[in-house]
């Protein structure tokens with residue numbers, strides 16, 4: 001059986017590598033400062049007799065193109081299409097961390113949200129309503145402490161449900177203002193025609209509207225001979241999409 005692939009995405013310093021090491025038995029460098037993981041690491045783990053390939057992505061605040069790390073994480077999720085994208089969040093700063101979760105959900109519904117450092121959140125008296133967040137995001141949400149090995153089995157069960165397709169995700173649909181939605185609607189047919197059904201066309205259209213040249217270059221590389229629509233040509237009224 002082909003192993004399921006699970007990509008670990010998340011803001012810097014949220015414990016991705018700690019979780020990765022715990023599951024794979026590997027020794028990815030961990031540390032309490034940002035930007036530790038610079039090279040994407042791969043390892044394996046099993047759950048319920050099934051093999052999983054884990055990919056530890058660099059920590060990023062977004063999936064735009066602000067840095068090589070963001071481009072690497074973005075390209076992996078879009079082009080490698082892991083069976084599950086595990087978004088690791090810091091329980092003590094959920095509001096900031098959820099921004100990346102929303103970006104992942106715009107790309108794929110095959111995601112599990114993992115709220116790590118729950119031990120720290122408890123110390124601070126922070127209570128997290130997992131059901132409410134899960135209902136809102138439309139994907140499983142699990143609280144863990146990677147360092148204290150809490151919640152790991154429950155997390156693996158949810159990863160299995162998403163990987164095997166047992167869980168039907170209904171990822172939150174983010175609606176933008178009228179102008180941006182009009183731009184997306186104009187670009188979407190061209191994007192779909194060019195990149196096909198396998199890539200997240202709406203998200204790509206949104207990034208094209210924002211003039212994301214790095215994404216265009218990545219797409220161009222993948223598509224080779226095909227031409228990616230130029231948003232300036234495609235959209236009559238210039239619009240800028242920003243979150």
Ligand SMILES: Nc1nc2c(ncn2[C@@H]2O[C@H](COP(=O)(O)OP(=O)(O)OP(=O)(O)O)[C@@H](O)[C@H]2O)c(=O)[nH]1
Pocket residue numbers: 010011012013014015016017018019029030031032033034035036037038058059060116117118119120144145146147148
């Ligand atoms: N208290 C507590 N600390 C944790 C937990 N998980 C990880 N840490 C600590 O958080 C720090 C960052 O962990 P890493 O695993 O390096 O984080 P990362 O997300 O891989 O960081 P980048 O590679 O920079 O993106 C380390 O000091 C860990 O020991 C946890 O569940 N509880």
Ligand SMILES: [Mg+2]
Pocket residue numbers: 016017018029030036037059
């Ligand atoms: Mg790391």
